[in-house]
Amino acid sequence: MSTATAPTTLNPSIIGQAEKHHTAVLTRALAGTTLDEKQWIVLNQALAAGEPVEQGAHIARIAAMTQWAHTEVETALNALLAKDLLATTPHRLLEPTDTGKAVVSKVRTESGAIVAAAYGAVPAEDLATAARVLATITARMADELSHA
Numbered sequence: 001m002s003t004a005t006a007p008t009t010l011n012p013s014i015i016g017q018a019e020k021h022h023t024a025v026l027t028r029a030l031a032g033t034t035l036d037e038k039q040w041i042v043l044n045q046a047l048a049a050g051e052p053v054e055q056g057a058h059i060a061r062i063a064a065m066t067q068w069a070h071t072e073v074e075t076a077l078n079a080l081l082a083k084d085l086l087a088t089t090p091h092r093l094l095e096p097t098d099t100g101k102a103v104v105s106k107v108r109t110e111s112g113a114i115v116a117a118a119y120g121a122v123p124a125e126d127l128a129t130a131a132r133v134l135a136t137i138t139a140r141m142a143d144e145l146s147h148a
Helices: 012-030 037-048 055-066 070-082 098-120 124-146
Strands: 086-088 093-096
Touching: 012 037, 012 098, 037 055, 037 070, 037 086, 037 093, 037 098, 055 070, 055 093, 070 086, 093 098
Parallel strands: none
Antiparallel strands: 086 093
């Protein structure tokens, strides 16, 4: 009988597994919303901005954050406009509609309990260390990718 032991060091497999589990939680919360992951991120980030955003800048920011092609982000954004989850202001900026805000609230509520329980099992100082480590790894990889 073997027992699982905690990994002794951070590695791509551990990061990948964590990311896949985050995605699975999100997928469960998105069920019934008609949104896919790309649409969710574009909508959620528009709401997180706290104010209307310029479309081109929003697309560029999401593409950089996710490493998706600009066209993929634009397709997701256009789907959100068609679903009336995002709207264009009179000044040609994007903002979530009331329906879009309600969808974000629903998804955050449904995924939030699972995420909070998982992160709550880790001491705050360990989460702070993990955040610094992952931010450094991500920045280094982004730098390398920018040279390609």
